Amino acid sequence: MNYISTRGGCAPQSFEEVVLTGLAPDGGLFIPEKLPQVTPEQLQAWKKLEYNELAYEIIRLFTADAVDDAALKQMIDESYAQFSHPETAPLKHLADNEWVLELFHGPTLAFKDFALQLLGRLLDYFLQKRQQHVAILGATSGDTGSAALEGCRHSAFVDIFILHPHNRVSEVQRKQMTTVSGDNVHNIAIDGNFDDCQNIVKQAFADQGFLPDGYQLVAVNSINWARIMAQIVYYFYAALKFLDKHEAVSFSVPTGNFGDIYAGYLAKKMGLPVRQLIIATNKNDILHRFISNNQYQLGGLQASLSPSMDIMISSNFERFIYDMFAGDSARLKSFVTGLSQNTSQVSEKEWQFARSHFDSASVDDEGTCQVIREVFDQHDYLMDPHTAIGVKAAQICKADSTTPVISLATAHPAKFSAAIEKAGLETPVLPDHLSDLYEREENFVVLPDDLAEVKNFISQSL
Numbered sequence: 177m178n179y180i181s182t183r184g185g186c187a188p189q190s191f192e193e194v195v196l197t198g199l200a201p202d203g204g205l206f207i208p209e210k211l212p213q214v215t216p217e218q219l220q221a222w223k224k225l226e227y228n229e230l231a232y233e234i235i236r237l238f239t240a241d242a243v244d245d246a247a248l249k250q251m252i253d254e255s256y257a258q259f260s261h262p263e264t265a266p267l268k269h270l271a272d273n274e275w276v277l278e279l280f281h282g283p284t285l286a287f288k289d290f291a292l293q294l295l296g297r298l299l300d301y302f303l304q305k306r307q308q309h310v311a312i313l314g315a316t317s318g319d320t321g322s323a324a325l326e327g328c329r330h331s332a333f334v335d336i337f338i339l340h341p342h343n344r345v346s347e348v349q350r351k352q353m354t355t356v357s358g359d360n361v362h363n364i365a366i367d368g369n370f371d372d373c374q375n376i377v378k379q380a381f382a383d384q385g386f387l388p389d390g391y392q393l394v395a396v397n398s399i400n401w402a403r404i405m406a407q408i409v410y411y412f413y414a415a416l417k418f419l420d421k422h423e424a425v426s427f428s429v430p431t432g433n434f435g436d437i438y439a440g441y442l443a444k445k446m447g448l449p450v451r452q453l454i455i456a457t458n459k460n461d462i463l464h465r466f467i468s469n470n471q472y473q474l475g476g477l478q479a480s481l482s483p484s485m486d487i488m489i490s491s492n493f494e495r496f497i498y499d500m501f502a503g504d505s506a507r508l509k510s511f512v513t514g515l516s517q518n519t520s521q522v523s524e525k526e527w528q529f530a531r532s533h534f535d536s537a538s539v540d541d542e543g544t545c546q547v548i549r550e551v552f553d554q555h556d557y558l559m560d561p562h563t564a565i566g567v568k569a570a571q572i573c574k575a576d577s578t579t580p581v582i583s584l585a586t587a588h589p590a591k592f593s594a595a596i597e598k599a600g601l602e603t604p605v606l607p608d609h610l611s612d613l614y615e616r617e618e619n620f621v622v623l624p625d626d627l628a629e630v631k632n633f634i635s636q637s638l
């Protein structure tokens with residue numbers, strides 16, 4: 177299967193190329209040239225599969241000509257063997273047709289492990305074959321960094337550089353990154369905020385001349401197609417558990433960069449019966465304003481109790497815009513690149529297309545704490561603040577009372593004590609494998625918000 181760029185400016189690429197670069201050379205994002213379709217008979221047969229078996233069936237639809245079957249099976253089995261729950265992604269019942277899909281049983285306690293455990297192994301597979309070394313470079317506001325480090329640190333073919341804003345990630349998040357050991361692991365704290373980190377990363381990708389000969393940068397944030405691909409699996413896994421008794425299910429997804437919910441949209445496009453896809457945002461609500469008012473307009477970035485969703489521009493939304501503009505890459509390019517200057521609207525027809533696929537709600541910090549408290553009191557279930565926003569959005573948006581609504585639980589509550597304590601509850605202890613996190617030795621450098629210094633550090637370390 178080949179992949180094309182949303183901006184239409186490069187020839188179709190193989191899965192291997194797509195995984196090894198991240199962003200398309202024309203600045204666009206890769207999407208499958210033709211999305212595989214799943215028949216009702218396949219769905220029926222998949223109902224009895226374990227998580228890793230289902231992952232294999234779905235992922236090979238996207239990788240078949242690029243990755244050997246046995247190797248793929250092994251990478252998938254190893255990736256999901258790192259999860260501490262026997263079901264990998266267990267469903268929890270809250271109330272009538274209200275469910276939570278727990279995606280936080282991986283090594284770093286957030287859903288990002290689902291994709292990054294596999295991406296690390298895929299990179300290693302391709303790089304070993306090519307006998308090539310690369311430098312992974314990424315910026316993180318918290319969860320991506322640790323999941324990327326955990327997923328990629330075993331590879332002999334990568335050096336991994338993760339930038340985080342100095343003193344602006346939670347203590348658990350910082351320690352989860354800075355206590356990962358290995359000569360190829362480099363944590364860089366930048367004197368600045370997340371946007372500053374992200375800017376340095378973007379500029380480094382745009383001009384890679386500072387790297388030693390033969391090296392290239394690889395992106396592991398959710399613009400990397402392999403991450404979206406891996407996330408499609410749990411939508412199928414969860415929905416299949418309901419399809420004997422129900423015709424369709426709905427999903428509510430705590431949304432930042434739009435990677436997670438875009439995977440749900442693709443699952444639906446592939447043939448999974450999905451009734452509603454609910455975009456749940458915090459007060460950084462550009463997507464909610466677009467879905468509810470046809471206003472796609474930047475606002476100032478605001479810090480919230482759900483920091484992993486504090487994002488102004490959702491990169492992956494470009495992949496949906498491609499469909500909304502019916503594949504018109506020229507229109508897409510002028511729309512997304514002109515965004516910083518003005519408010520953008522789309523045509524009524526395009527907007528209705530978006531609304532036919534997505535519902536949305538925005539929940540502020542107060543609402544977040546309220547719903548954490550409510551669900552704990554009523555159902556004895558403790559949610560992290562991101563998950564809470566999803567559950568609240570599901571309550572606000574659900575179209576009927578007969579379709580099961582599955583809210584994605586994107587992180588373990590122990591990771592986000594600020595919100596839990598604001599809700600008047602006690603932060604739970606960290607799971608066993610992290611119980612000595614506070615005693616582990618930390619390793620990171622602090623660098624100024626300066627591209628040249630970061631480039632220098634990277635080239636010296638390779």
Ligand SMILES: *Cc1c(COP(=O)(O)O)cnc(C)c1O
Pocket residue numbers: 286287288319320398430431432433434435436437484485562586587
């Ligand atoms: C990354 C993250 C999100 C947002 O996911 P996107 O794919 O960026 O929309 C939500 N919750 C948690 C806990 C996260 O780490």
